[in-house]
Amino acid sequence: MTAEPHTAVPPVPDERTVLDTVTGMLHEVLGEYGLDDAEITMSTRFHDDLELESIDLVTLSAALRDHYGDTVNFAAFIADRGLEEIISLTVGDLVSHVLAAFSTAPATEAV
Amino acid sequence: MPKIRVGELDVHVQRMPAAGPPVDGPRPLVVLVHGMLIDSLASYYFSLGPVFAERGMDVLMYDLRGHGRTTRPATGYRLEDFVTDLDGLLDALGEGRPAHVVGNSFGGAIAYGFAATRPDRVRSVMAIEAEPPVRSWAAKMAEGLTGEEGGLVVKEVRTWLLEDPERNARPFQLAGRILDATTLAEDIPRSRVLDDGLAAIRCPVFALYGADSELSGQADHVAATLACCRTAVLPDQGHSVLVERPKETADLLLGWLEDDIHTPLEAG
Structure with missing residues (x-):
């Protein structure tokens, strides 16, 4: 994916950076449960x-x-799918959502 | 994580500002109050919150005392304590607008209590599967929270934990921890009740029920008792209206706000 920033900030992140x-x-969230590793x-x-x-998702x-x-409006992303669907969400789904939010093409979440 | 000091508590608050272009005058404010034990502001954050913000309301969500990420004091869990917390939270935020207050289940009892105590601060009440905090409510809470083996609610929490190992047990473990660590179960049934104070609720009320919930039988009585109340009942639905029917709930509440009490909203 080639970044084509229209404005100076923020830079369009790549998958590795978002992950x-x-x-x-x-890890910060899980730290509350002593599971930060x-x-x-x-x-x-x-x-x-x-x-x-x-x-925790809040x-x-x-x-x-x-x-x-x-x-990046993760709340609206989940609200569109319903709370129940959180159950099947992966970290990859979230990373895709972030990348899609930064891409210029609308509504291209890979979910 | 945003925390606001209210009395002895650090209250976990999440806000979603109204979408849309600037408008003349203040935006309508909606405060979303969650339910007891297994609940937190997350129930709204991923359901009604974003929808209300999208439609042009400033949305305020918070975790009740003892719940979510708000401080968990050992004592002080009568309904009036929760009402005082809400009042104090609006003070701490410097909020002058009368609020539309949505309450789910026990949160609805708080909304009714707040409307009776601070009518100047409440523009409307939207009660989802909730009942006003009257004597019969307190009796039901006593049955649910105290008595042999800790009452029905406590039993339900324990059963949930045991019956399905696939289920995410953490919320129920947290509920068990609130019950173990606080006087909530003893305090709630001892709350000050509103039987003579329901007339103090003058604001418009929208009461939403699930048809299969035992609370839906109260709809007519609630409508007749309150000064200005409309009710709606979702067919084929039990108590978990907000979790299981979030889109219909949002549509019904927003429709009522816009059509019945003429709240200016962004186009849906």
């Missing part, structure tokens, strides 16, 4: 693998907004 950022945020990959599932509950969502600004 690293999200991993850092997840959990292995996190693109296929890690929020529910089945990390046992995150919804309030923390994650707020951290994403702090980091990326209003471009």
